[in-house]
Amino acid sequence: MAFRVVTVPENALVFDTGPLRHFAQQGWLGVLRFLAEDRPVYVPDSVERELQRAVEQVPAARAVLDADWIKVHRSTDVGFAEAFAHYADRLVVDGRNIGECGVLAMGQVYKCEVVLDDATPRQIAEEKGIRVTATVPLLCQAVRTKMLAVKTVEELVDRLLEGEYFLPFGVGGFRRHVLENGLLEYDELSPPAS
Numbered sequence: 001m002a003f004r005v006v007t008v009p010e011n012a013l014v015f016d017t018g019p020l021r022h023f024a025q026q027g028w029l030g031v032l033r034f035l036a037e038d039r040p041v042y043v044p045d046s047v048e049r050e051l052q053r054a055v056e057q058v059p060a061a062r063a064v065l066d067a068d069w070i071k072v073h074r075s076t077d078v079g080f081a082e083a084f085a086h087y088a089d090r091l092v093v094d095g096r097n098i099g100e101c102g103v104l105a106m107g108q109v110y111k112c113e114v115v116l117d118d119a120t121p122r123q124i125a126e127e128k129g130i131r132v133t134a135t136v137p138l139l140c141q142a143v144r145t146k147m148l149a150v151k152t153v154e155e156l157v158d159r160l161l162e163g164e165y166f167l168p169f170g171v172g173g174f175r176r177h178v179l180e181n182g183l184l185e186y187d188e189l190s191p192p193a194s
Contacts, residue, residue, distance in 0.1 A: 008073060008110040012040045015115045017050040019135050020070075023166040024060040028156055033069050035142055042112070044051070044102025045074045046084075074108060076123040083108045090124060097121070103129060135160075136167060136174075140183040150175070150189050 008014070013036050020043070023029045033041070043051075043064075046058035054061040063108035064070060075081075091097040091104075100121040107114040116122045117134045125132035139157065142148040158171045169177040178184040 001124050008042055008096055008106060008112055009040055009139045010111045011193075012111055012112040013115055013137070014042045014103050015070075016103045016121070016133065017043075017047045018117050018165065019115055021051060021054055021061050021063045022163055023050060023064045023176070025058050026156075026159045026163050027060070029067065030158070031062050031148070031156065032170065033067070035138055035147065038073060041069055042071045042073050042106065044099070045072055046102035047099040048072045050099045068191060073102075077109070078133070079157050080105055080109050087124070091121060104128070107131065107191070136178070137183060140178055144188055160161075 015032070019032065019113060020029070023032050023172060048065065049066050051061050055065070064120060071090050084101050087101035087108045088098070091100055097118075100116060100118065103114045106112060107125060108128055111131070113131040113133060114125060115133055115135070115138065122132055122134065130182060136157070139148065140152045143150055143153055154172075154174050157167060161167055161171045175189055177187060181187070
C-alpha cells in the first residue's frame with residue numbers, strides 16, 4: 001500500500017459532526033457554507049463515518065454527506081495517524097468521540113482552525129495550541145461583520161436548541177450569553193438607528 005500524504009490549507013475550517021448534523025437537521029446547513037465564505041471546509045473521515053451512521057435516525061444528515069463544498073480528509077500519513085491515536089486515548093469512550101479525534105488531529109497536523117462545540121475537545125485543542133472555535137463564536141463573528149442579522153441568529157440558535165443541540169444557554173438566551181461572555185458588545189446587538 002502506498003502512503004498518501006494529504007495537505008490541508010491552514011485557512012480551512014474543519015468541522016466536527018455535531019454542528020453539521022444539527023444545522024442540516026434544522027435546514028440551516030447553507031448558513032455554515034455562507035459563514036465559511038471562501039475558506040475551504042473539511043471533515044475527517046471519522047466525522048464522515050459518524051454522519052453516515054446518523055442518517056438512519058436523522059435523514060437530513062445526508063445533506064452534509066452530499067454537500068460538494070465539504071471535503072472529506074482521508075490520509076495514511078503517519079503523523080496524522082499518531083495524532084489521531086493520541087486523541088483517541090484521551091477522548092474515545094464506548095466508541096464515542098471518534099469524530100473529535102480526527103478533527104483535533106487535523107488541527108494539530110495541518111494548523112487549520114477546528115470547529116468543536118463539546119467542552120472537553122475544545123479544552124484539549126486550547127492546551128495543544130490548536131486554533132479552535134465553536135458555533136456561537138462563528139455566529140457572533142457573522143453578526144459583528146453584518147453577514148447575519150441578530151434576529152436571524154437568534155432564530156437559528158433557538159431552532160438548534162429545540163432540536164436538542166447543546167449550546168451554553170437555553171432558548172431565548174443568545175443575547176444575554178454573548179453579552180455576559182464578551183462575545184458581542186451591546187451596540188452590535190442593537191438594530192441600526194433609522
